[in-house]
Amino acid sequence: MPHAQASPAPSHHQPRKPCLSQPTLDVVAIGNAIVDVLARADDSFIAEHGLTKGGMQLIDTTTADELYSAMGPGVEISGGSAANTLAGLAAMGRSCGFIGQVAQDQLGKVFAHDIRALGIRFDTASRAGDPPTALCLIMVTPDGQRTMNTFLGASQFLPPAAIDADLIRSARILYLEGYLWDPEEPRAAMRSAIATAREAGREIAFTLSDAFVIERHRADFLKLIDEGLIDILFANETEILSLTQSTDCESAIAQVSAKVPTLVVTRSEKGAIAITGGTRHEVAAAPIAQVVDTTGAGDLFAAGFLAGYVAGKAPAQSLKMGAIAAAEIISHFGARPEADLKALLGDLL
Structure with a gap:
């Protein structure tokens, strides 16, 4: 339950300009356009191929x-971290748009079809020639852990020219996927999008994605935070420790929450916390009969939280929505919702 947080309210944040117009979309996201291939694997397969479980x-x-x-029989499902978050948001009735790069190939057509079928606006032109559309090979072990092996393909060549400024300006929140910060072209594209969103008075949410991305771009991420360019930051415990190069999660949380208006940290089976304006809120993990596949848990948590946030819900309610959405996603294969999220959330929506 909410209780006072000792750390001061954010003081480093750069004030947004007044909104130039009312948003027509809730969230526009920029991220990797990936098709996932999921297959069951045991620990010996992980070890044999030198993978980090x-x-x-x-x-x-x-x-x-x-x-x-080498993989066993696989299931193909459109994925990508930010795209998964939008899928969750759309399933909760929120209006969304996506910017991401696919190639002119069969997987590119699959991705475009799947995201548009969810009612998400996707207008990014496909890319001719090599490399092909991005692919993520996901090994799911019996304990539900997912080990991801990502071929970024065309997704890492999202050019700044692909950023639709009008689309960015049309959304209340610009949501950025940390994974896509790694390649040079999309990094420049996201910087352009940040400038457009700020100029239009929109909010910017950022997900740190993975410790390996943070290790490569820590200085960039800290600079974005210090310059007050992030309104909502999503991280898990490993990521927040990596960002701050700390060994104590609470001190890392205190350090970062003093610089962003809203910090959300997921903690797996321990639930999640949000610190908004210096006040801490907590939620327990939603109960689940069996963890089948943890792919997309953080993505769908972000979806639930953002759905509550754009609806003006209290942080504790938004956290609960995130926990319920994450529990749904880990109960089955794949990172796109299968159950009716609106029904699961009920009165919380």
Whole structure:
């Protein structure tokens, strides 16, 4: 339950300009446009192929071909962290748009079809030639842990020219995927989007995505925070420790929450916390009969929280919505909702 947080209210934040117009969309996200291939694997498979269980690594074409050949029967589902979050938001009745790069190939058509079928606006032109559309090979072990091996393909070539300024300005929140900060072109594209959103008086949410991304771009992320360019920051415990290079989670949380208006930290089975304006809120993890696949848990938590946030819900309610959405996603294979999230959330919506 909410209780006072000792850390001071954010003082580093850069005030947004007054909104130039009323938003027509709730959230526009920029992220990797990826098709996931999920297959069951045991721990010996993970060890045999030198994978880090529960982690994410970037792979090249050769490794992707080798792993794909070695995998058991797979299930293809459109994915990508930010796109998964939008799928959750759309399932909760929120209006969304997505910016991400696919190639002119079959997987690109699959991704575009899937995201548009959810009612999400997706207008980014597909890219001709190589590399192909991004692919993530996900091994799910019996304990539900997912080990991701990502071939970024076309997604890492999202150019600044693909940023639709009118689309950015049309949304209340611009949501950025940390994974996409790694390649140079989309990083420049996201910087352009941040400037457009700020100029229009919109809010910016950022998800740190993974410790490996933070290790490579910590200075950039800290600069965004210090310059007051992030309104809502999503992280898990590992990521917040990596960002602050701390060994104590509470001190890391205090350090970052003093600089962003809203910090959300997920803690797996321990639930999650949000600190808004110096006040701390907590939620327990939603109960679940069995963890089948943790792919997308953080993505859907962000979806639930943002759905509550844009609806003006109290932080504790938004956290609960996130916990329920995350519990749904880990109860089955894949990172897109299968159950009726509106029904699950009930009166919280």
